[in-house]
Amino acid sequence: MTTLVFISFLSLSLLLVCEYAESNLSDSLNMLEDKSLKTEDDEIEFSDFPSWSGDERGVRVLVNVDSFGAVGDGVSDDTKAFGDAWKEACSTATAVLLVPPDRTYLVNATRFKGPCAENLIIQIDGTIVAPDEPKNWDPKNPRIWLYFANLKGVLFQGDGVIDGSGKKWWAASCKKNKTNPCVGAPTALTIDQSSNIEVKGITVQNSQQMNFAISRCESVRIFDVVVSSPEDSPNTDGIHLTASTNVVLQNCKIGTGDDCISIVSGCSNIKMESIYCGPGHGISIGSLGKDNSTGFVTAVVLDTAFLIGTTNGLRIKTWQGGSGYVRAIRYQNVQMVDVANPIIIDQFYCDSPKSCKNQTSAVEISQIMFEDISGTSKSQNAMKFACSDTVPCNHIVLNNIYLKRSDGKAAQTFCNSVKGFKYGYVQPSADCLTQSNNDSDSFINTFQQDELLKSHSLIHSEL
Known part of the structure; x- marks a missing residue:
């Protein structure tokens, strides 16, 4: 059976580290050297995905969109040809749906639905472009x-480009012009309710809104993918994960007008490795808890990343009034250059034209580790922990942090209601961290988690 296995002891390890720290700091430091906390010991196994090099004959059934009437001149509407080619490829075992190189295909909003026959490959070597006029968009598929x-068990691969032609969409955004209505725009590429998926090599760019969304999926690997949108393009998240588990992102280069990577409610067992981010708003968990909703994210690892010129670095953002939790998160081996907020936990997030009212409930944030983080900050507060007075951040661990101001001035750490500890070299100093208490009561039981998963059906809600 094709599966992706992501075995991680991150949550248990961090909880043990923090509990040890409360009783005996020296003992906890010894335990932190244990290999059980190192991500290289995480076991990630991938099943054999289908493969096709283009030289194979007789092994696979080639389904070329040109054979179904696609013109590929960037002007003619090739939507029907793509739909017909999909029906053929989806119903044929060991098929390759080919979008040929050196051609540009204009395709309108289309839903490519399975289930499909075994070992389907979607080979994108050409360019697929969207219609560029928002007024003419299919009203049945607004998002x-x-x-x-x-x-x-489907493989998406190729050297091709998916181009959302988003320029007019961005101009119509309320974030570009406050007189415009705030309405949702399409996501360029969405993979929903799927499992054992691999995506490699393709480029997604200039999306109308979010570039690439993984929704309600299990066992997904994305590697060598490029995502690109202008720095001033609104809400163009690079890779957006929602309600998905066992997802690996590797060797991805992302530059957008919003979060390079955004991880929202219902996500667990996420590993990101060798990520380049910039421009953009950083690598974010959240936002969670908007409109008093319940959200949860757990077991996330970021190992090796480079961020340049982003407005945030490593960020967790939640709204007041929400509930749920973010826990067992580990960031390590991250370098930053001219990042405005290198490390930030914000339980007072408010992305609204109106001010947000104060509320006592909050999404719980605990067991968060920052290790081997270095670089330059454009803001005074290189580390900011703005946590709720009623639901403080717990078990925040800092190890080997070296962040300095870009302008040569002294960097600082801001703390409000945050508990945890530091060890090794930490600059700027984080003396404002207070001793953590045992947060075992914050763990919700399995039944509650299952109910939350069942109720989480929204693909993405941010404008």
């Missing part, structure tokens, strides 16, 4: 462009 759903 999607290329949407794939109900797939299992």
Whole structure:
């Protein structure tokens, strides 16, 4: 059975580290050297995905969109040809759906649905472009462009480009012009309700809104993917994960007008490795808890990243009034250059034209570790922990942090209601951290988690 296994002891390890710290700091430091906390010991196994090099003959059934009437001149509407080619490829075992190189295909909003026959490959070597006029967009599909759903064991690969032609969409955004209505725009590429998916090599760019969304999926690997949108393009998140588990992002280069990577409610067992981010708003968990909602994210590792010129670095953002939790998160081996907020936990997030009212409930944030983080900050507060007075941040661990101001002035750490400890070299000093208490009461039981998962059906809600 094709599966992706992501075995991580991160949550248990961090909890043990923090509990040891409360009783005996020296003992906890010894335990932190234990290999059980090192991500290189995480075991990630991938099943054999289908493969195709283009030289194979007789092994695979080639389904070329040109054979179904696609013109590929960037002007003619090739939507029907793509739909017909999909029906053929999806129903044929060991098929390769080919978008040929050196051609540009104009395709309108389309839903490519499974289940499909075994070992399907989607080979994108050419360029797929969206219509560039928002007024003519299909009203039946206001939030999607290329949407794939109900797939299992499918490989997306190629050197091609998915281009959302987003310029006019960005100009119509309320974030670009406050007189415009705030309405949702399409996501360029969405993979929804699927499992055992691999995406490699392709480029997604200039999306109308979010570039690439993984929603309600299990066992996904994304590597060598490029995501690109202008720095001033609104809400163009690079890779957006929601309600998904066992996801690996490797060797991805992302530059956008919003979060390079955004991880929202219902996500667990996420590993990011060798990520380049910039421009953009950083690598974010959240936002969670908007409109008094419940959100949860757990077991996330970022190992090796480079961020340059982003407005945030490593960020966790939640709204007042929400509930749920963020826990067992580890950031390590991260370098930053001219990042405005290198490390930030914000339980007072408010992305609204109106001020947000104060509320006592909050999404719980605990067991967060920052290790081997270095670089330059454009802001005074290189580390900011703005946590709720009623639901403080717990078990925040800092190890080997070296962040200095870009302008040569002294960097600082801001703390409000944050508990944890530091060890090794930490600059700027984080003396404002207070001793953590045992947070075992914050763990919700399995039944509650299952109910939250069942109720989480929204693909993405941010404008």
